[in-house]
Amino acid sequence: MSKKKGFFVSCPDANHFCDKNQYKEATFWEKVKLNIHLIYCNACRKYSAKNNKLTKLIKNTKVITITPSDKEIMKEKLKQKMSEK
Numbered sequence: 001m002s003k004k005k006g007f008f009v010s011c012p013d014a015n016h017f018c019d020k021n022q023y024k025e026a027t028f029w030e031k032v033k034l035n036i037h038l039i040y041c042n043a044c045r046k047y048s049a050k051n052n053k054l055t056k057l058i059k060n061t062k063v064i065t066i067t068p069s070d071k072e073i074m075k076e077k078l079k080q081k082m083s084e085k
Contacts, residue, residue, distance in 0.1 A: 009033045014044045022055050 009017070017034040020026040026034070038045050066074075 007033055007036050009037050011037075011041060011044055014038070014041065015047055018044070018048045018051055022051050 014034055014037040017026055017030040017037075021031060021034060034048075038048060
């Protein structure tokens with residue numbers, strides 16, 4: 001990451017700030033610099049949008065798992081089918 005001071009940052013720095021912001025680790029100034037960069041950089045706006053979408057999808061997962069007994073039944077059926085051939 002560059003050590004330059006100022007409001008304008010490179011795309012790799014902006015992506016890094018975006019990733020940090022996703023995990024609530026970005027400082028106030030990193031957020032300011034990211035938002036300024038997003039005003040004029042279309043590629044980073046797309047990256048940021050995809051990052052936000054991914055975060056929302058992961059937070060809202062509704063994973064349904066099978067019970068251990070159902071898993072054992074499935075294993076037994078699979079073994080039976082494999083031994084038939």
